[in-house]
Amino acid sequence: MLEQPSFGRRLKQLRSERGLSQAALAGDGMSTGYLSRLESGARQPTARAVEHLTAQLGVKASAFEEPGVTDSLAQALANATSTNSDETVEALERALSVGAGQDPLLRWQALWLVAQWRRRHNEHAKEREFLEELVRLGDELGLPALRSRGFTQLARCLRACGEITLAVDAATTAHQLARDNELPVQDMAASLLALVSAEAEAGRLSEARAHADELTALTDNRSDSLWAEARWTAAAVRVRQGDLVAAQELLEQALDGFTSSENLALWTRLRVAAARLHLQKTPPELDIAEQYVEQAETSLAFVGIPALDQEVISLKADIAFQGSRFADARALLDRVRGADPHMTYRNRVRLDVLDSRLLIIEGEEHEGLRRMRALAEEAQAASNIDLAADIWRLLAETLTDARGASPA
Template sequence: MLEQPSFGRRLKQLRRERGLSQAALAGDGMSTGYLSRLESGARQPTARAVEHLASRLGIGVAAFEESGATDSLAQALAIATSTDSDETFKTLERALCADDGQDPLLRWQALWLVAQWRRRHNEHAKERTFLEELVALGNELGLPALRSRGFTQLARCLRACGEIVPAVEAATTAHQLARDNNLPTQDVVSSLLALVSAETEVGRLAQARAHADELTALTVGRSDSLWAEALWTAAAVRVRQGDLGAAQELLEQALDRFSSAKNLTLWTRLRVAAARLHLQKTPPELDISEQYIEQAEASLVFVSIPALEQEVTFLKAEIAFQRGQFADSRALLDRVRGTDPHMTYRNRVRLEILDSRLLIIEGQEREGLKRMRALAEEAQAASNIDLAADIWRLLAETLAKSHEAPTA
C-alpha cells in the first residue's frame, strides 16, 4: 500500500529524475498545490491521483514503492566518497532527487560531488543544474568558503557552455568572497583561474592580465596542479594579447617541471595547449605541434577522457588542413563529428569553423561562407569578441587558400 511520507519522497524523486516541474507533472488533471502536498506527505494519495501521476510519468503504479536503502542521501554520499565509479555517482544523483533537504550541508556536499562527476563527463548542461542549486544553497547557509567554491565552479561551467558574461560575474563574486573573507590561498587561486579565463574570453584583456599577474604571484614556489594551471592560464592571456613568445615561455615552464605522476590529465592538457599554441604562430610550427600531439596521444590510453581524445583528433585535423592534406583533414574531422562531441563551447565552434573552411576548399563556397558568418555573429552576440575576430580572419585566409588549392 502506498503510504505517506514514503509515497511523497518517491514521487518527488521520480519527478526530479525526469527534469519535470510540479506544474508540468500535474498537467490539467491535478492542481500544483495538491501535488505539492502529496510530495510533502501532507496528503494521502487517492487511487485516482496515483493513476494520473503514473500515466504522466509513464510508469506503473508499482514504481511508486520506495527504491530502498540507496535512496538515503547519507548512505549514497558515503559510498560515493569511498568508491569512485559512475554507478555510485548515479546512485548519489538519484538520492539527491529523493532527498527532502533536511540536512543542507549534506546536500551541498552531494551536489558538489555530482556536479564534478558531470563535469568529468563534459555534461555541462546537467552540471549547471546541480551547480545552480549548490550556489543557492551556499547562499542560504551563508558560509563564505562554500559560497566562493560554488561560484567558482559555476563560472567554469558557464564558460564551458559559452555564457561568458555570466561566467565573469560568477567568477568575480567568487574572487571577492575569497579575498574579503581571507579564505585559503587555494580558494583565491581557484577563483582567479576561473576569472582570468572568463575575462580573456570576453575580451577584457587588461583586467585579465592584472588578475593573471596576481595569480602567478600567488603560486610562486609551488610545483603542484594549481601552479601549472596558473602558468597555463597566464599563457592564454598572452596569446590573446598577441605575445606568443611570452606565452610559450610560461607554458614551457609548466611543460618542463610539471610531472605526469602528479596529474596525468593536466599533464596531457598542457601538451594539447602547447600543440595549439604552435599552430597559432605565423607561420604555424606544424612539426613541433605534432610532437606535442604525439606525447598527448601516448597518455590517452591511461587518461580515457572522451573530450580530450576528441580534442587531440581535432588538432590532428587542423594540422592536416594547414599542410594542405584536405582529404585527411576531412576524415579526421568526420571521426570527431561521428561521435557525440564532448567539447566546450569554444572547441565546438572551432570544430564548426574547420568544417566550414573545408567546405569552401571542397568547392561549397557559399555554404561555407554562410556558416562562418553565422558562427562569427553568434560569437559576437555572446560577447566573445576575440573569437568572432578569429573567425573573420580565418574566413579571409580560407578564401585565399581556396584559390590556391585543388578541390580534390
C-alpha cells in the same frame, strides 16, 4: 512492514549500490520479470521473495525499510564518495531528488560531488543545474568558502557552455568572496583561474592580464597542478595579446616543471595547448605541434576522457589542414563528428570552423562562408569576443588562400 512502492525503491537502490544487474540479483530463484515488477512497485513482495533477495544481497529484511530522508542522503553520499561509480552517483542523484528535510551541509556536499561527476563526463547542461542549486544553498548557509567554491565552479561551467558574460559575473563574485574573507590560496587561485579565462574570452584582455599576473605571483612558490594551470592560463592571455614569445616561455615552464604522475589529464592538456600555440605562429610550426600531439596521444588510453580524445583528433585535423593535407583533415573531422562530440562550446566551434574552412577549400565557398559568418555572429552575441575575432580572422585567411589558389 514491507510495503510498495517504498520496498521497490529500496530494492533497486540496494541492487545499484552493489553494481548488480537484475538478472544477477534474480539468480536461479526468481525471474527477472518478477524482480522488475517488484522494483517498479507493481507487485507486493512475498515472504519467499524477501528471503531470496536478502540471501542474494547479503542483508537482513530490515534493510528494505527506507531510512529517513537525511540518513538516506548520508548513505548515498558515503557510497558515492568511497566508490565513485556511475551506479553510486546515480543513487546519490536520486537521494537528492527527495529534497525536503535534508541536512543543508550534506546536500551541498552531495551537489558538489554530482556536479563534478557531470563535468568529467562533459554533461555541462546537467552540471549547471546542480551548480546553480549549489550556489543558492551556499548563499543560504552563508559560509564564504562554500560560496566562493560554488561560484568558481559555476563560472567554469558557464564558460564551457559559452555563456561568457554570466561566467565573468560568477568568477568575479567568487574572487571577491575569496579576497574579502581572506580564504586560503587554493580558493583564491581557483577563483582567479576561472576569472582570467572568462575575461580573456570576453575580450577584456587588460583585466585578464592583471588577474593573470596576480595568479602567477600567488602560486609562484608551488610546483603542483595549481602552479601549472596558473602558467598555462597566463600563457593563454599572452597568446590573445599576440605575445607568443612570452606565452611560449610560460607554457614551457609548466611543461618542464610538471610531471604526468601529478595529474595525467592536466599533463596531456598542457601538450595540447603547446601544440595549438605552435600552430598559431607565422608560419605555423607543424613539426613541433605534431611532436606535442604524439606525446599527448601516449596518455589518452590511461586518462579515459572522451572529450580529450576528440580534442586531440580535432587538433590533428587542424595540423593536416594547415599542412594542405585536406583529405586527411576531412577524414579526421568526420571521425570526431561520427563519435558524437563531447566538447566545450569553444572546442565545438573550432570543429565547426574547420568544417566550414574545408568546405571553402573543397569548392563550396558560399556554404562555407555562410556557416563561418553564423558562427562568428553567434560568438559575438554570446559576448565571446575573442572567439568571434578568431573566426573572422580565419575566414579572411581561408578566402585569401582559396582564391589565391584558384585559376580565376
